[in-house]
Amino acid sequence: GGGEKKKQGIQERIASEQAKIIKRDGVLRFNQVLSPDTTDQLREYVLKQQQIAKEKTDADPSLARSFYGVEQSRKSRCDLQLSLLKGGFDADDQEHYDSSSSSSSDNSNPLAQALLELLGADGTLRPIYENLVTTNGELYELASVITNPGSLRQIVHPDLPHQNPAPLYVIFLALQDVTEDMGPTTFLVGSHTSKSNLRFNNVELKDELLQSANVKYALLNKGDAVLFDARVLHCGNANQSKLNLQRALFNFSFRNPKVKGNLGYDGSIRPGYVGVLDLESLGNALDLYEKGDDDPFAKVGSGIKRRSTSVL
Numbered sequence: 001g002g003g004e005k006k007k008q009g010i011q012e013r014i015a016s017e018q019a020k021i022i023k024r025d026g027v028l029r030f031n032q033v034l035s036p037d038t039t040d041q042l043r044e045y046v047l048k049q050q051q052i053a054k055e056k057t058d059a060d061p062s063l064a065r066s067f068y069g070v071e072q073s074r075k076s077r078c079d080l081q082l083s084l085l086k087g088g089f090d091a092d093d094q095e096h097y098d099s100s101s102s103s104s105s106d107n108s109n110p111l112a113q114a115l116l117e118l119l120g121a122d123g124t125l126r127p128i129y130e131n132l133v134t135t136n137g138e139l140y141e142l143a144s145v146i147t148n149p150g151s152l153r154q155i156v157h158p159d160l161p162h163q164n165p166a167p168l169y170v171i172f173l174a175l176q177d178v179t180e181d182m183g184p185t186t187f188l189v190g191s192h193t194s195k196s197n198l199r200f201n202n203v204e205l206k207d208e209l210l211q212s213a214n215v216k217y218a219l220l221n222k223g224d225a226v227l228f229d230a231r232v233l234h235c236g237n238a239n240q241s242k243l244n245l246q247r248a249l250f251n252f253s254f255r256n257p258k259v260k261g262n263l264g265y266d267g268s269i270r271p272g273y274v275g276v277l278d279l280e281s282l283g284n285a286l287d288l289y290e291k292g293d294d295d296p297f298a299k300v301g302s303g304i305k306r307r308s309t310s311v312l
Contacts, residue, residue, distance in 0.1 A: 015127035022132070022169070026192035026232035027216070033124040034173060034223040034250075038113050043175035043248055045088065045110040046144040050080050052089040066092075066304045069143055069268025076151035076239070079251070079268040080144045082111060084297035092302045112289045112296060114250065118173075119279065120286040125171065126279075128227065129254055132169050135280035137254035140168055141267035144175075145249040147183055147239040154237075156188070156210060159230040160265035162197040167263050168230035170253040174220035182247040183239035185226070189214040191233040200233060230265070254279060270303030 022028045034042070053067035067089070069079035085091040086109045118125045129137060160167060178184045190196065191213060199205040213233070218226050228234065230253065239247055253267060257278075277285075277300065289296040 011127040012131070015131040018128050019131045022128075022227060022229060023166075025189045027187045027189060027226055027228040027234075029218070029220075030125065030128075030225045030227060031221070032223050033225050034114055034117055036223060038110070038117055039173075039175055039223045041108065041110040042114045042250060046080060046082070046146070046175065046248055046250070047246065049082065049088050049144070050078070050146055053080060056089070066270065069141075069266075076148040077236070078146050080146060081268055081270045081303075082142050082144060083270065083302050084111065084142070084273070084300055085302055086112070086295040086298075092304060109289070109294055112286065112294075115282070116286045116289055118171075119282060120290060121283060123286075125225070125227070126283070129169070129279055132166075133254045133256050133279065135278065135283070136257040137169075137279045138257070138275060139252065139269070139273065139277040139279070139282055140255045141170065141251060141253040141269050142273060143251045143268035145172065145236070145251050145268075147236065147247045149239050149241045149244050149246070151183060151236075151239040153183070154235040156186070156233050156235045158192075158197070158200075158233055160263050162194065162231055163259065164194065165256060165258055166192070166229045166231060167256050167259040168253050168265075168267075169256070170228050170230050171225050171251065172218065172228075173225040173250040174218075174222055175248040175250055176222050176245070178218065178220045178247055178249075179241075180217070180219060181239075182241045182245060183237040184220070184247075185218040186235050186237060187216045187218065187226070187228065188233040189216055192229045192231040196233070197231070271306040272301060272303035274306060276300055 018028060057064050057067060067081060069081050083089055083092065088111070117123060119129065120126065159170065172185060191200070191209075196209065199209040220226070241247070251268065255263070285296040
């Protein structure tokens with residue numbers, strides 16, 4: 001009806017203004033994009049997945065690529081590549097989750113619920129991603145970035161080699177409050193430009209760039225997120241939590257369909273999900289979830305093995 005069209009028009013206008021800021025600054029904060037209950041459930045879920053991954057890779061180190069992304073070798077820090085199947089890593093061997101074999105009576109799917117709230121038809125981040133990458137934008141990463149107390153500070157870096165236009169837009173979503181001692185991500189605002197990239201890669205100019213940068217720390221409340229252009233300079237700081245807390249972030253990204261060829265960066269995503277889902281097909285699966293299908297990504301499987309074609 002008319003009310004729905006008006007609402008959609010307002011959302012599109014807001015997304016257009018947000019996109020202008022992202023294109024100017026390279027990063028933008030979004031408050032309370034995920035409900036508190038869903039955020040708590042997703043945090044509990046990913047930390048359980050981390051434990052399962054540790055047990056499986058301790059038993060067989062060759063499985064590491066199935067669970068960990070670009071940070072698999074860094075001390076006290078991991079990029080945990082998530083499974084879209086209900087049951088997560090417990091469903092790896094059977095390609096779908098048999099809840100009757102579980103000791104838990106919980107019939108929920110925390111990852112699907114979070115994706116619905118964020119990227120479903122009424123998702124909080126759906127309008128901005130439609131603006132930035134259209135519904136043809138490829139799901140390029142799906143992970144949780146987890147740092148334990150004692151993790152070290154990263155060096156300042158962009159995620160990928162510089163090119164125009166922006167190849168990739170990334171989300172870091174806080175699964176708990178991120179305080180200063182937990183190692184929030186540092187962003188150098190406006191450093192996603194060709195000019196900044198040239199200075200960053202010039203030994204004589206790099207120090208001046210870093211010293212004069214407009215630095216922002218992602219001190220996020222639970223359920224808040226930052227969306228950033230993957231070309232922007234950033235780094236995770238050391239987790240020195242006084243309360244011995246892990247910092248867990250939900251991490252996903254979508255590729256700009258205007259950018260063809262190799263991006264020079266393998267995203268943190270299970271191999272079998274590479275090139276399989278875009279924003280439209282992801283949204284279609286989430287529609288099924290909202291209508292009662294509690295395992296809406298069963299067709300794409302666990303993602304352990306690389307596929308040759310899209311299946312949705």
